[in-house]
Amino acid sequence: MSGRLLPTDPATIGGHRLLARLGAGGMGVVYLGRTEAGTLAAVKVIQAEYADEPDFRARFRREVEAARRVTSPWAVPVTGADPDAASPWLATAFVPGPSLEEAVARHGPLPVRSVRVLARMLAAALREVHAAGLVHRDVKPANVLLAVDGPRLIDFGIARATDETAITSTDLVVGTPGFLSPEQAAARGAALGPASDIFSLGCLLAYAASGRPPFGTGTPDALLYRTVHDEPDLAGIEAEENAADNEESGESEESEKDTAGTELLTLLHLCLAKDPADRPTAEQICTVLLVEDAVPEGGRLDWLPEDVVRAIADRSSEMLALPDIEPTVAEAPRDTEQASPGRRRLLLVSGAAVLMAAGGAAAWAALRDQDDPEAPAPRAGSWAIGVQADLSGAQRTAGEAQERGVRLAVEQFNSRKGKPFELTLKTADDGGSAGRAQTAARKLIQDTAVLAVLGPTNDETAHAVLGTYDEALLPLLCVSAGGLILTSQQYRSFVHCRPSDAAVAIPISIYLRKQKGVLRPGLLQDRTAQTYSTESASINATMLRRLGRPAYPRVIPASADGTDDIGPVIDDMLRAGIDSFVYAGYAQGAALVARRLATAGFEGPRLTPQAVIDPAFLEQAGDAAEGWLLTASFVDPSALPAAAAFTAAFRKRYGAAPGHYAAEAYDTVNLVLQELVKATKGGRPPKRQELLALLRRSRYQGITKEFSFEPEDGTFAGWGIFLHQVEGGRFRFLGAAPSEV
Known part of the structure; x- marks a missing residue:
């Protein structure tokens, strides 16, 4: 996802016109840039204070040299660099797809066949890295970008030559805990060789196949200890693939697919051997351990699930449909008039042509079905609150409790005399499944009457749709999902109505x-x-x-x-x-x-x-x-004096005591109603984006707790924890x- 340029951002870098921010860290910023020839590039620019440090500039110069030495279709090529500039920069070919980390977090683990193809292509990239005399040292899901024609390995920021003295001290752990080799985790810098990258590749592939790192998550110290001493957690990788396959294939194909799952598991065990000498080389992975047809010869490379292809298409179209260059401090703001429909349509059609050639009909469908975040506000009298919940799956008890709490709040509001508007309730059942969550979200997003949505019920479905709601700028208020993964990046539409787990x-x-x-x-x-x-x-x-x-x-x-x-x-x-x-x-x-x-x-x-x-x-x-x-994070309203009226009304309406999160959902809708009433002007509601800003700045005393949020990212700012x-x-x-x- 790209972000707007800031007034302090430069207008150009090294002949690249800067269009947007792709990311920022403690040491620099990565921009989306466009050359005079119209080619898009990812331009990494180092902050001036770091550029003044000789050691840091030497490290950046080494990154440029390392990246230039690698030539592989599966490694992002360097297109330009100037490590000696006042603000050193490095440009690489721009890949519009999501990272492997983002794709797995949003869409779930990849099928075994996809992981096998991923393994062979990344092994081919590492083969070239190692042939150039380099060790990457940071092979992880965030450093692999996905495209319809294959993955791209990026970021050679800590790579170094195998015969080169490290700039960093020998007892410093370099890399990302959870995806390091045991020799990296033990800070044995001098012992790092190509086999270290193979171990990290095994960690990456296990994550792609299972959706979780093989040595768990947690504090860096715990991850480093497990990497050195514990066996990897590969439970369920083979079984999950077989279960999925058995639903869709006959007996004639099961043996072949079982073999594929077994081969992958064998590869993972070999890559994750504690002793570097026991691991295969990148060349052996490409030519011996994976069958030749893992990557099809010629023709279209159909290797990713459809939902991931759609995500790539959406990201591609977002980048291609940039009608104007955002103003920076170096130039006066342009007129805010929208690009002509013909100009926008031309860009979208061009993007569709590129994606059709690489990814087929699924990519075109993704472009065709995009939602317009500038959709008109609903007409007077047709306002609605949406609920996306698990109403038929394993967590349907919690989902139904939330839906009932919302319905009661809406009915009570509509029964008021002199109410400024009438409100309806729209529901979408995602069954608690990430696979169904996107469909449920789009149903509510495409209904222009829906001003805000409560849900989803669990972390998996919430993370699967946060980006989708972001694109529509439709406020999404969660009362039960609570994992820290929901705040792993700043979402524009998220309002977290509970403290994290x-x-x-x-x-x-x-x-x-x-x-x-x-x-x-x-x-x-x-x-x-x-x-x-x-x-x-x-x-x-x-x-x-x-x-x-x-x-x-x-x-x-x-x-x-x-x-x-x-x-x-x-x-x-x-x-x-x-x-x-x-x-x-x-x-x-x-x-x-x-x-x-x-x-x-x-x-x-x-x-x-x-x-x-x-x-x-x-x-x-x-x-x-x-x-x-x-x-x-929830109360028992039956035992809470402040919730006595709610409990009585709930029992009368549904003939049962309110379940967990019913009262919290009730409070959340009343919070939304508070802001809607204040913002209503001339009988028309605020736009979705306007309501979102109001919600993030709001404060509301409910029957369960006081609600307040961090305006920047919508995270819960109160206490709201109970015994x-x-x-x-x-x-x-x-x-x-x-x-x-």
Whole structure:
């Protein structure tokens, strides 16, 4: 995604007219530039303060030299550079597609065949890197861009020649934790060779196939330790492909596809060998380990799923449909009149022609179906609130509770006398699936009556559609999705109406700090819960250490039932003398832990964040669940005096008590209504973009909590964390969680 140029940005760099910002970091900015011949380029410009440092300028000069030495169709070529300029710059061919990291995060893991093709082409790129006498040293998903004709390896910023003395110190870890080789993680700089890149390639391919890094996520120290000492987590890669294939293919094809999955798994194990001598070379991957037909000879390269091809097409059309160059401080602002329809149509048709040649009908469909963010505001009397939720999948209970909370708020508003407008409710069921989420989002986006949307229900679907809502500038307000991945980049349309999962886990450490006699907490991270457990465990490990109560941490691998691993780990923690226990994971694992602790007679405080507030925990743990303390971002409105009227109205309307997030959804819609009423002028609502700005600046006291946001990115700025405890076989609401030590 590109961003607008700032007034302080230059107008040109090295003969490139700058059009937009592609990204910015601590050391420089990457711009989208256009040469006089009309060729687009990615232009990296180093900030002046770093350019004044001789060591840094030497490093940048080395990056330019390294990138120029690599010639491969799967590595982005250098098109120009000046490392000696006042502001050193490097230009490379512009690839409009998303990074592998972005594609997997938004659309899910790639099919086995796609990963095999990716492996062969990236291995071919590394073969040229190594043949040039270089080691890339930062092979990771963010450094691979996807195009319909294959991937592109980018960023040789820390690459160096194998026979060259490193500018960095030998005990400095260089690269990205989670995608480093063991020799990189151990800071053995002098020992880094081509085999290090092969290990990183294995990590990248495992991420592409599973959607998660093979050594988990968390603090850099934890990732480095696991890389050196733990085996990679490759669970489910082969099984997931087979399951998907079996739905769509007959028996005659299953054997071939099973073999493909097995070959990929074998390749991953070889690449991820701890000993560099046991890893294959890039040449061996290309010519021996992957079959010849992994990359088709001639014809169109059809290697990516359709939704990823659509994302590439959308990004391409965005870049090609730039009718004007944005003004900078070097020139006076141009007239704001839109480019003529003929000019815009010509650019889009040109983009479509390029994409059709490379990617076929799917790319054209993506261009044709784009939504116009400048769609007209709805006419008076046709205003609506949208709900995108899981109404038929595994989390339909939470999705239905939110939909009911929204519906009740809308009905109550419409029943008011003298209301300034009538409101309707539009729903879209995504089944809790990232694959269905885009369709549900587009249904609401294309309905011009919809002014804002509440949802989706879970992290996976929310992350899948954030970019889609961004393109339409339609406010998206989340009340249940809470992973930090939702704030991994700044979205223009996002309003997060709850604290993140990591923030929800913080009161656990604060609570333990307040307990007398608690000096050695045990902290168990269950990798079955993937990113959720990592976020919850990492924040508590950090907090407990800062509060003078360092935890005794243990990790158990992802498992279908966990029975083989939990018992010995719990016994070890008890032998270490822990006096309290924190579990980071899901309800089923928590039940196993609770039973084991109860059997051992452990009576210290037992705490866990909100994913364990699940009937499955009570059912599977039985009496062992009693006394467990849980933190959550939601309330039990039936036990909250401020929510008495809401609870009564909900029971009357639906004949049942409100479920989790029903009251939060109710509050969120009333927040939207507050801003709509204030912004209504002449019987017409504000535009979507105007409403979004109002929401991010708003403050609203609901029945569940006070809502406020960071105006820059829409993240939740309040507290809104609560305690629940298991008593008498049920979750009892205790009130606000402690926020101060």
